[in-house]
Amino acid sequence: MRFPPSILEEIRARLPVTAVVGRRVRLTKAGREWKGLSPFNAEKTPSFYVNDHKGFFHCFSSGKHGDIFTFLMETEGVSFPEAVERLAADAGVTLPKVSEEAQADEERRRGLHEIMDMAAQFFAANLAKKEGAQASRYLDGRGLGREARTRFRLGYALPDRFALRDHLAAQGVGAEAMIEAGLLVNREDVTVPHDRFRDRIMFPITDVRGRVIAFGGRAMSADAPAKYLNSSETPLFHKGHVLYNHQAARKAAHDKGTVVVVEGYVDVIAMTMAGFPHTVAPLGTALTEDQLTLIWRMAPEPILCFDGDGAGRRAAYRAIDVALPHLVAGQSLRFALLPEGQDPDDLARSGGAPAIAQVLDKAQPLVDLLWMREVETASLDTPERRAALEKRLFGLLNGIRDEDLRRHYRAEIGERLRQLLPQTGGRRDGYAGGGRGPGFRQAGAPAYGGQTFGKNSRGGRDARPRAGKVPLQISPSLARNSLFAATSTGAPREALIVLTLLAHPELMHRYGEIVTSLDFSNADALRLRACLIDREALATDGPDLAGALPQDVVLAAERLRAVVRHGDVWAFDRDAELTAVEEMLRQALTLHRRAFTLHSELKAAERALAADESEANLAWLTEVRTELTSLDGAEADREAANKVSTSRNRP
Numbered sequence: 001m002r003f004p005p006s007i008l009e010e011i012r013a014r015l016p017v018t019a020v021v022g023r024r025v026r027l028t029k030a031g032r033e034w035k036g037l038s039p040f041n042a043e044k045t046p047s048f049y050v051n052d053h054k055g056f057f058h059c060f061s062s063g064k065h066g067d068i069f070t071f072l073m074e075t076e077g078v079s080f081p082e083a084v085e086r087l088a089a090d091a092g093v094t095l096p097k098v099s100e101e102a103q104a105d106e107e108r109r110r111g112l113h114e115i116m117d118m119a120a121q122f123f124a125a126n127l128a129k130k131e132g133a134q135a136s137r138y139l140d141g142r143g144l145g146r147e148a149r150t151r152f153r154l155g156y157a158l159p160d161r162f163a164l165r166d167h168l169a170a171q172g173v174g175a176e177a178m179i180e181a182g183l184l185v186n187r188e189d190v191t192v193p194h195d196r197f198r199d200r201i202m203f204p205i206t207d208v209r210g211r212v213i214a215f216g217g218r219a220m221s222a223d224a225p226a227k228y229l230n231s232s233e234t235p236l237f238h239k240g241h242v243l244y245n246h247q248a249a250r251k252a253a254h255d256k257g258t259v260v261v262v263e264g265y266v267d268v269i270a271m272t273m274a275g276f277p278h279t280v281a282p283l284g285t286a287l288t289e290d291q292l293t294l295i296w297r298m299a300p301e302p303i304l305c306f307d308g309d310g311a312g313r314r315a316a317y318r319a320i321d322v323a324l325p326h327l328v329a330g331q332s333l334r335f336a337l338l339p340e341g342q343d344p345d346d347l348a349r350s351g352g353a354p355a356i357a358q359v360l361d362k363a364q365p366l367v368d369l370l371w372m373r374e375v376e377t378a379s380l381d382t383p384e385r386r387a388a389l390e391k392r393l394f395g396l397l398n399g400i401r402d403e404d405l406r407r408h409y410r411a412e413i414g415e416r417l418r419q420l421l422p423q424t425g426g427r428r429d430g431y432a433g434g435g436r437g438p439g440f441r442q443a444g445a446p447a448y449g450g451q452t453f454g455k456n457s458r459g460g461r462d463a464r465p466r467a468g469k470v471p472l473q474i475s476p477s478l479a480r481n482s483l484f485a486a487t488s489t490g491a492p493r494e495a496l497i498v499l500t501l502l503a504h505p506e507l508m509h510r511y512g513e514i515v516t517s518l519d520f521s522n523a524d525a526l527r528l529r530a531c532l533i534d535r536e537a538l539a540t541d542g543p544d545l546a547g548a549l550p551q552d553v554v555l556a557a558e559r560l561r562a563v564v565r566h567g568d569v570w571a572f573d574r575d576a577e578l579t580a581v582e583e584m585l586r587q588a589l590t591l592h593r594r595a596f597t598l599h600s601e602l603k604a605a606e607r608a609l610a611a612d613e614s615e616a617n618l619a620w621l622t623e624v625r626t627e628l629t630s631l632d633g634a635e636a637d638r639e640a641a642n643k644v645s646t647s648r649n650r651p
Helices: 005-014 017-021 068-076 080-091 100-128 130-141 146-151 163-170 175-180 246-256 265-273 289-298 310-326 344-361 366-375 383-397 403-420 491-503 505-517 523-538 551-563 566-572 578-611 615-649
Strands: 028-030 033-036 048-051 056-059 155-157 200-206 212-219 228-230 303-306 334-337
Touching: 005 068, 005 080, 005 289, 017 033, 017 048, 017 056, 017 068, 068 080, 100 130, 100 155, 100 163, 100 175, 100 200, 100 212, 130 155, 130 200, 146 265, 163 175, 212 265, 246 289, 265 344, 289 310, 303 310, 303 344, 310 334, 310 366, 334 344, 334 366, 366 383, 366 403, 383 403, 491 505, 491 523, 491 551, 491 566, 491 578, 505 523, 505 578, 523 551, 566 578, 578 615
Parallel strands: 303 334
Antiparallel strands: 028 033, 033 048, 048 056, 155 200, 200 212, 212 228
């Protein structure tokens, strides 16, 4: 088979029909669809419709109908293989070579789907037996009765280490296939592969076609090191690219015109059974860019409804950082804040659908949550602190790639700053009204990104490039300036984070979720992080994650230790004071998240300058470079402070 179905599905998933059709047809919104003039017939009244949810176009004037491949073939006269190759390039999908191996790989994937379905049937049968009585009582207590269990195919994994393995083996499934499907644990320190899931309530995870590709398991024992455990990464399952309940929620989201994102499996089920079937959840990690893309395909302004505690609020705040670079006109996020200490499941059981609807109706726009995050803990009693707040806020807004939307956000935040600090008068550079004052630029001074709009009250000139203006040239001396030099990688910081957790695995319970959500670039750090997460989830004899590590992980740890800054190696001592270690780890995590945000913004600024060599874009790039340099300084300050702190704490 030249193009396996899985490849075609991935291309369709990455390219909305509107994105392909919109290159030739001017589309306008028409309810939940898009319409335009037919590309096949001359007409004055639109009869051509596109539906992203259903993945097709339909032309009433010509009767033509199809998906993105059909559209390219019909409008450009290309063959099916050529249409696939071109759209695959647009979607960033690598096509398999025509070979027997590619055919065998597709057959292997089909076999894995069958194995996963057999496992789901086995778990469901266990739940209905006497061995699953305790799990059934737990589900009853959570309000998940027979209808919910059947609808979501809930099951139970027996405590026996080989229950699933022996069941599948009796049906002719080999151990290698079970390992590849993620059902068995097979490491260098494991003599005999055994079931990954034991004594857990099982939640099947499906792909967009409804096929089981993975499982989530909720531990029944309070002593289990991980309450929830997901399948490992497999050829079928990449958790950062999948949403729980995605397949079932798509149609409901299309009908409702929105989608609700919650944190966990039980929350999704409770919301669905309460009458909100357009609900999905990420899989135990912070929301990823790929998951956001899937959610935005379902609805342009999804509602994030996270738990009403500190962890839920932190999850919402992390989602802001992921979303900011991808915001465009008409595509954003809203946030429904639950009452303190409650999750969607609690709300569904205590107040039912009316209580949930009331919370969702009060969902706040992203700009409100961004403002809340930055202002609620800010101290504004000095000019320096007010200036720091302003600089931080506008620095974050520079991460918005859409220029028009970035301008509107700057105007909104500028106005809020003016109202927050009326004695300062706010900004007068086109973003907000008012006079001059401490912590804010004077009239006529360049705005963030070096750009002002129109004339200011003192006759300042418009800094936007005018038509016919000679493009800005960067001199050789400026190009050699440290601000335009290549930025250093985050390898030392990544090494510090994972090696600290290796030395102090008890911190994984508090910081494991945060570390899982970080973007790492170093291959050794990624390998060690994966091992740490897996060890924490599967540990049965305490959290000594550093014991009996695979040889490749040991070598990775040695290479990482070589790149750690000399002043930080004290943290790897098991006898180091845990309070000091934890403070150092928190600082490193904060700096790493900020560095990632700045590097994303740096790429956007570099693209903007390459497209338009204006003073505004040069100023933006310079400012981001300056902040990265300041971040390096903060890293050095942190290292120096830690040296002093640890010297004082040594006996």
